Amino acid sequence: MERVLFKPLSQVAICGGTHGNELCGVYMLKELPRDRSGTFSLTTVLANPRAVDTCQRFTEKDLNRCFTDTLLSDLLTEDSPYEVRRAQELNALLGPKGSEATMDLVCDLHSTTSNMAICIITHLNDRVGQHLFKYMREKIRSAPVRLILLTSPLSEGYSLDCLGKHSCTIEVGPQPHGVLRADVYNQMREAVDRMLEWIESFNSGTVFEGGEVEGYSMVEKKDYPRDPETQELTAVIHPQLQDNDFCLLKPGDPVFMTFSGETIHYEGDELYPFFVNEGAYYEKNTAFVLGQKQSLLVPSISVEKEQ
Amino acid sequence: MERVLFKPLSQVAICGGTHGNELCGVYMLKELPRDRSGTFSLTTVLANPRAVDTCQRFTEKDLNRCFTDTLLSDLLTEDSPYEVRRAQELNALLGPKGSEATMDLVCDLHSTTSNMAICIITHLNDRVGQHLFKYMREKIRSAPVRLILLTSPLSEGYSLDCLGKHSCTIEVGPQPHGVLRADVYNQMREAVDRMLEWIESFNSGTVFEGGEVEGYSMVEKKDYPRDPETQELTAVIHPQLQDNDFCLLKPGDPVFMTFSGETIHYEGDELYPFFVNEGAYYEKNTAFVLGQKQSLLVPSISVEKEQ
The missing domain is CATH 2.20.25.160 (N-terminal domain of TfIIb)
Structure with missing residues (x-):
């Protein structure tokens, strides 16, 4: 079978609180190792701190719709929504989107009131994202793991994970917004642990075998x-x-x-x-x-x- | 067995949206009959319309903590929280609290993220509230019905239902705030229907037999x-x-x-x-x-x- 080579994932970002009332990601960030040795650097980012402070999805505009090329290059004025300004800050920190300097992988942590268990959302052309899903699907036994495929290319995306060369949104549920449930938090914890494990192994030279993968596209x-x-x-x-x-x-x-x-x-x-x-x-x-x-x-x- | 006589429940109020993101009550109000013939008048009240508009629990202060004698007699200024002003409006509409003119029964509709099924909250000395619970407990088979007893007298209460001579808060769950679930909505629907049925029957002269009732006090x-x-x-x-x-x-x-x-x-x-x-x-x-x-x-x- 065909084998495709990718550059090592040297710079990885995990973001939470992109929606300020989805609490699993907010609390997960605090638990991630700050000083770690290994094959990659890990940056953790509380994406929308103002929305987290007030436990709202967003303050003025949904941050996870602000990462379009248009909004990222918008001239900021006093009237610009907080989230547009914050998106540009995050683009400076983790991007710039589409450039060589951008993070190798951006993982964004979300939760939903829907009964979706563990969902990995990545792009149809993102083989790394798909392998991350395939690995979690094989290793995680405590909950169903499903794949949602975005058919638009990363460059046309509007969400935070599009700042990376590869993307992996982890969506867990059901959990009310503004509430933390141990069972749902544990689902996210396991998904994140498996992702970090996979990256370490991939960077160290492991060959990940291909195969058939099932996903859902909107x-x-x-x-x-x-x-x-x-x-x-x-x-x-x-x-x-x-x-x-x-x-x-x-x-x-x-x-x-x-x-x-x-x-x-x-x-x-x-x-x-x-x-x-x-x-x-x-x-x-x-x-x-x-x-x-x-x-x-x-x-x-x-x-x-x-x- | 002892039998106690009560005046007819001629004026009944059902309130929803006291917490603006508890949607069952907000939508239930729209379904209640506006023109009805029967033994009592029914007033429906959207208690916190501003919080409903923004789908928040409250805008400045939790409305359901504003019905104390102190806040209801507070001199209003420009700086008074919206909810204190609204509590005084509601007191004028449904009360005044503790007076002869006040509603015979105030029923307030709530939902919770907790797995509490149907809970009736009333006061330890409110025999009418307890009989309402007893009737629902006997008639409703689709979900558990439980009783929470408040040990403070109505006059010391801080919640909206204290505006009535008798009180009955209906609390249903689990439901995320800002979400409507059909199963939970149907629980509330059945509780409200049984309450209206009981009031009609009580006013018409039915003797409701006493007995042992089990409740939980905090x-x-x-x-x-x-x-x-x-x-x-x-x-x-x-x-x-x-x-x-x-x-x-x-x-x-x-x-x-x-x-x-x-x-x-x-x-x-x-x-x-x-x-x-x-x-x-x-x-x-x-x-x-x-x-x-x-x-x-x-x-x-x-x-x-x-x-």
Whole structure:
């Protein structure tokens, strides 16, 4: 089988608190080793400290939508949202995005109110991110580990992890925002430990065998039924869909329940729902995301020896 | 058995959105009948509309701590928190607290991130509140129904339900704040329906037989282990305590897990924990509440015929 060589991952960043009320990442950062010997340097970053202080997702603008080329090169004024300024600071610290100087890997830590267990989010063309997933999937037995594939290239991304040459967002749940649950924290802890273990091993010359990997890529977003005038919800996620992220949704399956108790059935192609009833997505008009399952053939990879 | 007579419940208020991010109550209000015929008038009140608009618990001060005699008679200035002003408005609308003119019953709708199913919170001396619980306990089969007894008299209460001659707070969970779950919404729906049914029946002359009722009264609050300097958490609720509200806690049982994975064991009397890992209580230094179970002998009650 084909083997692809990558430069060592010498500079790694782990970020938490990008959304200030997703507490697993905020607390995980405190537990990560500050002084460590090994094959790479580890930078830990509390991404949105003001939002963490007030335990909100963000203060003025969702930070994890601010890493576009446009916003990163925006001229700052007194009226610029705090998060746009902070994104530019982070770009200076971990980037600049797309340059040679940027971090080799940026891992961003998130949690969700959806029942998604451990999800690794990376890009369709990011073989390192996919191998990180493959390793976690093989090693972690305490919870399902799934892969969400972003089809846009890193350069077109808007999220913090796009500052790295490779990216790995770790999303764990279900956990209410503003709450820490031991079971969900432990899921993140195990994912982070396995990631650090993999990087050390990869940098040390281990060949990671390729193979088939299964992931989900986003097809569309579904909004809640709303009153056309007030935009208020007229229904909620149906009990049969709630907590059933990644279970195939077929035409006719119940998806919403109106407040008077009527069932609304799914119309559309057979697809996999995820981010079902994520609290932060009400304002983004997303009741759940629908994705298709796809099989990727990932090549073997190993480190390219430095000269 | 003794039978106690009460005046009819002619004026009933149901309030939601007292905490603006507890969405079940906010949406329940929209579903309640506005024009109804029957033995009582029903007033529905969105208690903290500003907090609802921004989906926060409160804007400046927790509204549900503002109904003390002191704050209700506080001279308002430009600097008065919005919630103190709103409490005085609500007192004018539903009260005045402790007067003859006040509502016969105030029901306040809440939700919690704790696994508490349906909880009715009323006062130790409120026979009507206790009968409401007893009726729901007998009729509702879809979820456990429990009673929390406040030992302070209504006149010393600080919460919105204290504006009524009788009080009934309905607390449902687990549900993340800022999220609506159909299962939890349906719990609240059933509790409210049974309450309205009981009031109608009581006002119409039905004698409600007394009997033994089991409730929990608060003994103490336990905080999270914290760093003495920064006040940051050093541990979270242990997985064995998480979601086990109302299961007897014995000395030696695990209660917290530190971020490095060590277990902290319970020391103290055998008591019942509830509000375990409620998101809004982190800032109130409460990881869980401990209560004792107590048995109440509730007399039969019926309506006192009006002259």
